[in-house]
Amino acid sequence: MKKLALALMCLVSVAFFASCDPEPVIENPEPSIAVIAEDGYLTDGATIDVNEVRPYGFIVASNPETQAELSKFVVVCNDVILCDTTITGTEFTYRSEIFFEPNEETREYLGSAEIIATVTDVNGKSNKAMIKIDIYEPDNLVSLPFTWTREGGNDGQGLDIYGLKWTKNAKEVFAVIEPLDGVTLYEIPAAEWDKTLTQADKAALFSEGGAATPIRDYRGVSAWASHQYNDVIATLYEGHYYMMHITKAEVSTKGTNIIIYGEVK
Secondary structure, three states: OHHHHHHHHHHHHHHHHHHOOOOOOOOOOOOEEEEOOOOOOOOOOOEEEOOOOEEEEEEEEOOOOOOOOEEEEEEEEOOEEEEEEEOOOOEEEEEEEEOOOOOOOOOOEEEEEEEEEEEEEOOOOEEEEEEEEEEEOOOEOOOEEEEEEEEOOOOOEOOHHHOEEEEEEOOOOEEEEEEOOOOEEEEEOOOHHHHOOEHHHHHHHOOOOOOOEEEOOEOOOEOOOOEEEEEEEEEEEOOEEEEEEEEEEEEEOOOOEEEEEEEEO
């Protein structure tokens, strides 16, 4: 009997010490995050042209061992916050689009950008993924539409990004488009619009002997009646040449409300 009691005590002791073993340590308890790699989506090391809209995205999930729910998702590009949102559950997919405007200091290679996404779970564990991209400006010019509007005696809207202002109409009932302080305004023959296809073509217009002629203001649009137009003007604003093709104007209440349509490259 003593031997049996001793054996039972040994079994109990083994069971007791086994139950006190610590929980296994999870070496990487953070949630997972991955860049979406579908066709057309930006991935690390990709290139993008200015004004080219490209999709990108990230897929995140809770850690498979902790299963801690997700709590926050943040996306930053070159210190600009693109997304900062609260999330829940154990899975989340983020999709968006991005484009970059031209850098006026360098016209061919514009630099790089880093899109960094960070996911955090309810335990405060976080993980990151990055998409680093190079940005270029293609030599071929792209035409983009613009709309300028003026209502009553208010200043015109939509012109300032090209270094222009529209604060009045002349006695002859023409819209008066003027350059901002320090901006040079040009008139260009309409035939040059279709001929100007590349950055080099545009630069030639403003070189010595080029077709661009400096003017004080532009008064080609009637403020009295709607018309179609085929006028080309340009500005040198903050080191960049903007070439504008004015194609149409809609006038209502004879000079009170005017909308000017065109395209820029």
